[in-house]
Amino acid sequence: MMTRFGIAFGVLIGGSATVLAGGVSRLGIQPTTDGLVTFDSELGYSVEDQSDRIRADNSGPNSVRDGVFEFDLSVLPADAQILGANLQITTADVITAPGMQAHVFYFGFAADGQIGGDDHRDNTPGVYLADERYDAGPAGVPAGVQLTVAFNDIAPLQAVLDDGRFFGVRIQATEGVVLDVHSIESALADARPVLNVSYVPEPAALLLLVGGTALLRRRG
Numbered sequence: 001m002m003t004r005f006g007i008a009f010g011v012l013i014g015g016s017a018t019v020l021a022g023g024v025s026r027l028g029i030q031p032t033t034d035g036l037v038t039f040d041s042e043l044g045y046s047v048e049d050q051s052d053r054i055r056a057d058n059s060g061p062n063s064v065r066d067g068v069f070e071f072d073l074s075v076l077p078a079d080a081q082i083l084g085a086n087l088q089i090t091t092a093d094v095i096t097a098p099g100m101q102a103h104v105f106y107f108g109f110a111a112d113g114q115i116g117g118d119d120h121r122d123n124t125p126g127v128y129l130a131d132e133r134y135d136a137g138p139a140g141v142p143a144g145v146q147l148t149v150a151f152n153d154i155a156p157l158q159a160v161l162d163d164g165r166f167f168g169v170r171i172q173a174t175e176g177v178v179l180d181v182h183s184i185e186s187a188l189a190d191a192r193p194v195l196n197v198s199y200v201p202e203p204a205a206l207l208l209l210v211g212g213t214a215l216l217r218r219r220g
């Protein structure tokens, strides 16, 4: 337990813990590590994890660069029931795409706390979390805009909390799209990525919450 608390304290300095109504807690978790993983048909896989920004782009099957964030979920209570989650990232450059809109997918996977070639879409497909369409080009999304990506599926996050430690989120650009966001190495603290998780700390609390919702529905 000492180790668990020690790790939690270290990460929570940069995050925020809030208790909302109904016993629901919300915690912002910064990545343990982040970076980009490139596949090049001639050079193979390469990793950059110390830059102050992360780029996801896709120039066709011979050159695909994915942005990856890995979060240590041991800062959450071990028996937490996750109710919702989103990834908060901030653009470091204008989003570009061949058309008016940039289509970007987000995938989640059980990770290992370091950025490697295995984090690329080719090697660890992961579970679909969200897809977003951003206005691209000079009149689209400029640098310095905070993007909040709500997850459609929290099951992979819960699975890592129950049976693992590091949760990976990967940004996958579709062909022609270029997305630059600030990394944890960014000098702008407010622009660094954060995983926001809302949860109830005890299974019993979730049962009460679900029971209450069912009761309200019956009355309606």
Ligand SMILES: [Ca+2]
Pocket: 033, 034, 035, 049, 050, 051, 183, 184, 185
């Ligand atoms: Ca990094």
Ligand SMILES: [Ca+2]
Pocket: 070, 111, 112, 113, 114, 115, 116, 118, 119, 168
């Ligand atoms: Ca990894």
